Amino acid sequence: MGPQCTRADRNLLYLYSTFIGGVIAAYFIVPSVAQPFLYSFVGVATVVALAYGGRKGRPNGAAWRWIAGGIGLWVLGDAMWTGADVLGKTLPYPSFADVLYIVGYPMLIFGVWRVFESPGKSLTRMLDTGIIALGIASFVWVFLVEGVIEQAGAAPLQMLTAADGPTMDLVLLAVLVRSAFIRQARSVATDLVGLAIGLILLTDLVYAKQSLSGSYVGGGWLDAGWLVGYFTLGASALIGHRVKRRVARAARRNPVLPIRLIFTLLGALLVPAVFIGELILGRSVDYRAAIPTTVLMFALVTVRVVGLMRQHISQVDTLVLREAELAESDEKFRSIFDNVSEGLYQSTLDGRLLTINHAGARILGFDSPEEALLLEATSDIYVDPAHRVEMVKALEQYGRIKGYEVEVRRTDGEAFWMQLESRLITSPTDSRKIILGIFTDVTEKRRLESQLRQAEKMEAVGQLAGGIAHDFNNILSVILNNGRFVLKDVEEGSQSHTDVQEMVDAADRAATLTSQLLAFSTEDSFAPKVLDVNEVISDMKVLLGDTFKKNVRFEMLLDPELSNIDMDRFQLEQLIMSMAQNSAQAMVDGGTFTISTANIDPAVQGGSSDNKERVQLSITDTGIGMEKEVSDRAFEPFFTTRQIGEGSGLGLASVYGIIERSGGSVSISSEPGIGTTFEMSFAAAL
Numbered sequence: 001m002g003p004q005c006t007r008a009d010r011n012l013l014y015l016y017s018t019f020i021g022g023v024i025a026a027y028f029i030v031p032s033v034a035q036p037f038l039y040s041f042v043g044v045a046t047v048v049a050l051a052y053g054g055r056k057g058r059p060n061g062a063a064w065r066w067i068a069g070g071i072g073l074w075v076l077g078d079a080m081w082t083g084a085d086v087l088g089k090t091l092p093y094p095s096f097a098d099v100l101y102i103v104g105y106p107m108l109i110f111g112v113w114r115v116f117e118s119p120g121k122s123l124t125r126m127l128d129t130g131i132i133a134l135g136i137a138s139f140v141w142v143f144l145v146e147g148v149i150e151q152a153g154a155a156p157l158q159m160l161t162a163a164d165g166p167t168m169d170l171v172l173l174a175v176l177v178r179s180a181f182i183r184q185a186r187s188v189a190t191d192l193v194g195l196a197i198g199l200i201l202l203t204d205l206v207y208a209k210q211s212l213s214g215s216y217v218g219g220g221w222l223d224a225g226w227l228v229g230y231f232t233l234g235a236s237a238l239i240g241h242r243v244k245r246r247v248a249r250a251a252r253r254n255p256v257l258p259i260r261l262i263f264t265l266l267g268a269l270l271v272p273a274v275f276i277g278e279l280i281l282g283r284s285v286d287y288r289a290a291i292p293t294t295v296l297m298f299a300l301v302t303v304r305v306v307g308l309m310r311q312h313i314s315q316v317d318t319l320v321l322r323e324a325e326l327a328e329s330d331e332k333f334r335s336i337f338d339n340v341s342e343g344l345y346q347s348t349l350d351g352r353l354l355t356i357n358h359a360g361a362r363i364l365g366f367d368s369p370e371e372a373l374l375l376e377a378t379s380d381i382y383v384d385p386a387h388r389v390e391m392v393k394a395l396e397q398y399g400r401i402k403g404y405e406v407e408v409r410r411t412d413g414e415a416f417w418m419q420l421e422s423r424l425i426t427s428p429t430d431s432r433k434i435i436l437g438i439f440t441d442v443t444e445k446r447r448l449e450s451q452l453r454q455a456e457k458m459e460a461v462g463q464l465a466g467g468i469a470h471d472f473n474n475i476l477s478v479i480l481n482n483g484r485f486v487l488k489d490v491e492e493g494s495q496s497h498t499d500v501q502e503m504v505d506a507a508d509r510a511a512t513l514t515s516q517l518l519a520f521s522t523e524d525s526f527a528p529k530v531l532d533v534n535e536v537i538s539d540m541k542v543l544l545g546d547t548f549k550k551n552v553r554f555e556m557l558l559d560p561e562l563s564n565i566d567m568d569r570f571q572l573e574q575l576i577m578s579m580a581q582n583s584a585q586a587m588v589d590g591g592t593f594t595i596s597t598a599n600i601d602p603a604v605q606g607g608s609s610d611n612k613e614r615v616q617l618s619i620t621d622t623g624i625g626m627e628k629e630v631s632d633r634a635f636e637p638f639f640t641t642r643q644i645g646e647g648s649g650l651g652l653a654s655v656y657g658i659i660e661r662s663g664g665s666v667s668i669s670s671e672p673g674i675g676t677t678f679e680m681s682f683a684a685a686l
Contacts, residue, residue: 013238020045020234024227035219036082039227043075046230053237064237066111067193071230073104105168109175115193116179131300135270138293169204172197192236200229271297343439349392351377354434363418363441365410383407383415395424395435405442416443450632473514479507528566528662530685533597533617534558536572544595547580551590559598563684565615571658578655579619579678586623586676594620600681613684622675631668631676 020042027038050068054061077100084091091097176197203225210216271294278284337344343360347353356372364381366372379385387406394401400423408418422437483504490497537544537556545554576595583593600614626634635656659666659680670676 009238013235016045016049016238017231017235020231024224024231027223027227028221032219035223036078036085039223040075040079040082042227042230043071043078046234047072047075049234050237053234053239063111063114066107066114067233068111068237070104070106070108070111071233073100073107077101077104101165105165105171109168109171112172112193112197113175115190116175131268131297131304135266135268135297138271138274165204166208169201173201176201187239189236189239192232192239196229196232196236199225199232203229268297268301341440345435345437345439347378347435347437349396349433349435351379351388353378360439363410363439364408365412365414381408381410383409391420391422392435395422399424405446416441417446418442473511476507476511476514480504480511483507528568530564531567531569531572532562532564533572533615534560534562536569537576537595537597540573540576544576544580547577548584548587548593549590552584552587553592555592555594557594557596559596561599562597563599563613563615565662565682566685567662567682571662575655575658575680576617576619578652582652583619583621583623583676586621586625588623591622591675592620594618596620599684614681615684617680617682618677619680620675620677625672625674625676626668626670627672631670634668635666 023038023042023045027035027042030038047068050064050071054063054065054068077097080095080097080100081091176194179194203222206222206225207216210222216222275294337357340357341359343363344355344357345353345360346355353373353375356369358369361367361369361372364372375381379388382388384407391401391404391406394404402421404420404422405417406420407415409415418439419442420437420439422435424433425436426432427434483500486500487497487504490500537558541556548554580593580595587593596618598616598618600616602613635652656666659682662682664680664682666678666680668676668678
């Protein structure tokens with residue numbers, strides 16, 4: 001797009017078109033004596049329009065100024081002939097008017113050439129134009145012009161003057177032919193220039209034919225070709241490039257360069273072909289013209305060939321440089337692709353893997369990306385293949401999915417959770433839709449999130465249980481104290497004494513339950529001190545043994561080098577006792593109860609949050625075990641799998657509260673029919 005066309009510019013174009021159109025129409029109505037004046041008036045108006053268009057700053061405005069100069073010299077030459085006719089005089093041949101014509105041609109040619117060319121980037125195009133023009137001019141001179149002029153018996157200067165018009169017209173024709181192969185945007189202005197020059201050349205051709213046959217009559221309809229050509233040139237300058245550009249057909253064709261070189265080659269071959277043709281036809285060759293013309297053509301072709309060689313070398317260097325840059329870029333991309341920690345992949349919509357990086361192959365359990373690409377369908381790795389169908393539907397609907405978590409399997413059958421971010425793209429090679437995505441293993445992340453949710457839930461329940469336990473404990477204190485006072489006043493053995501004793505026993509059991517609630521809620525008294533866990537366990541050996549039936553074997557595997565821990569002794573004993581009671585209830589039909597201790601080296605075990613040595617207390621039974629759904633809820637308060645009245649569901653909950661208060665951690669591993677292991681770890685005392 002050029003500058004915006006203003007209302008004033010449009011009005012000027014309409015005024016020019018209407019007025020000059022009327023003058024051209026009047027040209028064929030007025031008497032012949034007035035026609036030369038109207039002809040000159042159209043020429044002057046054209047020059048003014050061209051000069052105005054160049055001065056207005058149109059794109060490549062200098063081109064229209066050069067055209068204005070060439071047309072202006074022609075109009076001045078015509079004015080000299082008109083003046084001579086009015087004065088009844090005859091100008092000599094050649095005259096100063098012919099000089100104006102001769103000088104005006106190069107200016108017009110250069111201006112037209114500049115219209116179609118980009119300044120500073122057209123040396124090779126100018127060489128091509130010169131070669132084509134020299135070849136065509138040689139052919140026309142030898143076979144069409146030279147013989148006619150010789151028959152007319154004209155002097156050498158007259159011959160040169162007469163040959164100037166046809167020769168320059170051929171150069172203009174070469175410029176137009178050459179412009180058809182220029183890769184740049186066109187506009188209405190450039191199209192009008194081509195139309196105007198083509199019309200002028202066609203009119204010159206008809207004029208030359210009529211002049212040679214003696215049938216040309218001035219003031220006839222042939223003059224319309226020149227008049228309309230002038231008018232069209234002026235209109236092109238006023239329009240400029242202010243209208244929307246449209247891409248030239250040549251710019252959309254790939255083989256422009258070969259076609260241009262073919263025309264250039266044909267133009268170069270015309271010069272030797274012309275002189276060889278003269279020899280074949282038995283005509284005498286004017287070596288005074290043939291040799292300089294051939295030398296000039298050879299020079300032009302040599303320069304053009306050298307330019308082509310340099311262009312080819314430059315293109316090769318550019319290609320080599322681009323290939324090196326592409327290889328470097330590909331290497332950088334491959335390095336990132338292979339070393340990123342997330343899995344990257346491409347797959348077809350039907351599930352066939354196209355590309356996968358090393359991290360992706362490793363996450364899926366493959367030894368290499370090549371092995372992963374042998375996977376027939378990615379749907380095979382989904383625990384539920386319907387999830388992949390849902391993912392593909394979402395991609396087709398929205399084009400992208402983010403944060404999609406799905407359970408999949410590795411090659412060894414291990415299930416894990418994978419988070420996907422994928423988008424649907426078009427393959428650059430075959431235009432088919434493919435899936436581009438990134439995935440990560442979020443199994444550990446989900447486990448930690450689950451633990452966090454569990455801890456938050458336990459904390460909330462603990463706060464509630466602590467508040468209830470405090471209030472309930474106050475009530476129980478009143479019941480127990482008054483019950484004991486009543487027992488002293490009631491005769492032993494009486495029914496009243498028995499009833500009150502049952503009430504006191506029930507209150508004691510309720511007090512025990514309250515202690516468990518307080519232990520779970522972390523509201524109970526807590527007095528940590530340095531403890532030897534082995535010593536505490538040894539002191540409880542008899543008590544622990546009495547907890548189990550005779551069909552249960554009791555084992556202790558205590559590390560003699562065990563480190564001490566900081567913990568409240570009473571709560572450690574309560575923890576061990578609660579775990580033992582839980583195991584006893586799981587081994588109704590007998591089994592083995594094992595309690596073991598060991599030191600944990602954080603460097604060997606993968607480190608800990610405080611990077612300190614830890615003490616591990618493990619309790620294992622070979623009881624009925626638990627399903628995963630049960631073990632995940634084992635520490636929840638009031639959760640129990642026993643019948644109503646057989647347990648409060650606070651035993652393991654209080655254990656969890658004690659461990660948390662002591663800065664420890666606990667994990668469960670259990671299988672139905674095999675047994676359960678609780679592993680608790682505490683920081684070693686300094």
